[in-house]
Amino acid sequence: MTMQQIVDKLNKWAYEYYVLDNPSVPDTEYDALYDVLTAMEETTGTVLPDSPTRRVGGKPLTKFVQHTHLGRLYSLDKAQSFGELADWVDKVKKEVGDVYFTVELKYDGLTISCTYRDGVFVGAATRGNGIVGEDVTEQVKTIRSVPLTIPFKGVCELQGEGIMRLSELAKYNARHADDQLKNARNAAAGAIRNLDPKVTAERNLDVVFHSAGYHDGLGVSSQWQLNEFFKQCHMATNKIFERVRTFDEIKAIILHIAEIRAELDFLIDGVVIKVDDFAVREELGYTDKFPKWAVAFKFDAEQVTTRLLDVDWQVGRTGKLTPIGKLEAVELCGATIRRATLNNYGDIQRKNLKRGGMVFVRRSNDVIPEVLGAADDDGEIILRPTVCPVCGSEVVENGANVYCTNAEHCRPQIVARLTHYCSKAACDIEGLSDKTIEQLVDNLGVKSVADLYDLTKEELLTLDGFKDKKASNIIAAVEASKKVELPKFIFALGLDNVGAVTAKDLAAKFGSVGALSKATADELVAIDGIGDVVADGIVQYFAEPQNLEIIAALKDIGIDPTYTQAPKEGTFAGKKVVLTGSLDAYTRGQAGKLIEERGGEIASSVSKNVDLVVVGADAGSKLDKAKKLGIRTIDEAEFVAMLEEN
Ligand SMILES: [Zn+2]
Incomplete structure (x- = not known):
């Protein structure tokens, strides 16, 4: 195909999708061809006048009144694999240093921008091409999760995704035998773009808020605070909203989302990762189409059918029984799939999965495959385990999950807890691999992490494959772990949902x-x-006595780390510093890091609590405010001089 033919095809598909709400190809096909065009434009340096890469969205419908947004709505750049996502994270860190990222679901619906003035909802519009959208005030007004008043009294444009919940779709279809809606995304878009607001009202839509466009001072300086602001406004917010620092943490959340995706009551087509701090976002800036501070990780939607042969129950650290589906081998996204997660027993019931029946399996990018649902009625019913498949103990139900109650003696629980405790991000006890830990549990009667500290070299030497050196190294590594720092120790205890970052915050x-x-x-x-x-x-x-016993035992051994903030020293010690304008020698992230290393604290806005404002070129309102408040300001030369003091 020539470039013009590709552009024509994409424009036709975009028209069907955005204007007619009637796509003739799946999104994946559009995205794939779009990527071909982007690559072609990059290599040739040519961008045709009607190329879809020149615009953010589609053409507004003429039958609606046009609405010009006060601030532009950007669409997001995409990452199609974990490799691309890792590159994006690296790029951000290279430019602005270590920052927090927020991770949230990318709802698959219609983006809506709501305008509030003096605390009152005054209008709503679709995104349109990002600059001009369609006025859908009367339609959005009927959506009950959009508040008609909010506490904030200025002017603001708040954006969210208009969606129809799957349960609402099912209810609607039950009520309308002759008007069946097939797809929740199209049902939501069609309801909002309907000239009759009664149709919108009848579909019981939701708007889930995620962004702020133009505003005259919301008083929030990060995505985290914005999310809290939405909650204060009684707006629906993202079901999953996490704040993390590293690519590995982002990836873990995406894997988790991929696992629970089928349980959600709404459609998502990916995960959005944003830089949390608004000041850092300003520093990163925009390309002409996308913000550089956010990216959408898109789920691929390839799916196949295969037979569910059997279900294995795996026992985890907390005793949770996780069902793993054994599948008849099938090719999917270039890999042979034999196993897939089934999440929990509630999920098996809800999807009506049967042993021996055919099931739909999907694999999203390089994420582990998931079973979406039953493809036929064959097979035998899968029963909820009544006892732990490993230790035979009684199980209890908690929500959709089943737990083995024998925390003290159930082998896989013991092994998983020990493995976690010894892992690198926890107590970092080198030499204790999964295999070795199984040996300790099976042959030396190790039951809790405290038992590790009673091990002797003589005992270790009785184990298969142990020589003098290996035994000595392990004894030394166990001994060294007594000096573990508090954040890692808290993580090592293995509390449910407490990752390394949360452990750090708890320690502090x-x-x-x-x-x-x-x-x-x-x-x-x-x-x-x-x-x-x-x-x-x-x-x-x-509240669990066994946990307190183990903590007490560790304390007796001498493990009870405490955490004190290093005393602040340096030129900026105890000072709250604001950076404004651009510096010649440093990015804002680099300058901030240098200040923090010298004991200072970075603030994003000027207030009377601020001690010092570093003023670069083209400084704006922050400089004016600093002058008004009589706060000390320094230029780049003075800043460099202060840095050189220590
Ligand atoms: Zn058990």
């Missing part, structure tokens, strides 16, 4: 496991990044 806040064990749920949720589920899990963990 409470300073010791003793203090943490007395924390209330209210104190915990007050920490940025900790929600109700995590807080409840922490409180529950410390």
